[in-house]
Amino acid sequence: MKALTRNQELVLDVLQRSARQMSAYDILDKLRPEGLKAPLQVYRALEKLMEIQLVHKLESLNAFVSCNHKSCHGSDMTAFTICQDCGAVNEFSADGVAALLKRQSVGEGFKIYQTAIEIKGTCARCM
């Protein structure tokens, strides 16, 4: 587990403190006081953080969240619910789904490398 660089620390820290997903530009704005100036500085940090699964990208929102799911590091399976009313995002365990997808995709002759499962709907608080 390699140590994070300064920019990676900064980006991860901002994401962890945030209650919500953030766009790369949201993150950049938060980090201007620390001296960051260019989108690439954020995107490069995000790229590494996603590689080691400390951060996930919500593809359907073009936004990023820190991983709060103890057991997903090293797994290739990540699933999110996204509430369309309040915007709340929740990472949840989808092991059964993962296994099923794997079986089914093997049936189709497909070797899974990574999955994005994003479920939009209404969360409990908003029902």
Place this chain on the structure above:
Amino acid sequence: MKALTRNQELVLDVLQRSARQMSAYDILDKLRPEGLKAPLQVYRALEKLMEIQLVHKLESLNAFVSCNHKSCHGSDMTAFTICQDCGAVNEFSADGVAALLKRQSVGEGFKIYQTAIEIKGTCARCM
């Protein structure tokens, strides 16, 4: 089942003839000879086509495909494999996965409206 408008027909037609997913701007370029000039003309057509599930968006690619899955219209469950080597996209039936996700998300007090399941890996031809 309302009839499609001219722009919607044009966009759907281009997508159906394409062997691959296309970005909105790919589609626009194909349709310049037909008189389309602005991105919005394409995006608006895509919006309607997605509403009636004749077209799906691949969120992780910011690209669009026509639906070739006979039974998915009216369903809220769509799943894709995306080959990272050759780029091939395949829409596949994920009823079991859908059911499982539904059960699990109900457990979390979440009402599903729509899902995006995108699986990246290597297809049979590329293995």
Place this chain on the structure above:
DNA sequence: TATGTAATGTTATAATATAACAAACTGAGT
């Protein structure tokens, strides 16, 4: 025909992401 709804055309701009390249840092091996 009157009336409301949906679709269109157009210009401009916002939001998201990457290319290219030079400079600085890091760690392993000598």
Place this chain on the structure above:
DNA sequence: ACTCAGTTTGTTATATTATAACATTACATA
């Protein structure tokens, strides 16, 4: 300490994807 390779950084510029705003036109239907 020196060297080399690989990684990270800073910076400017640009590419790609998507929407805002607003005037206009088509279409259904009562």
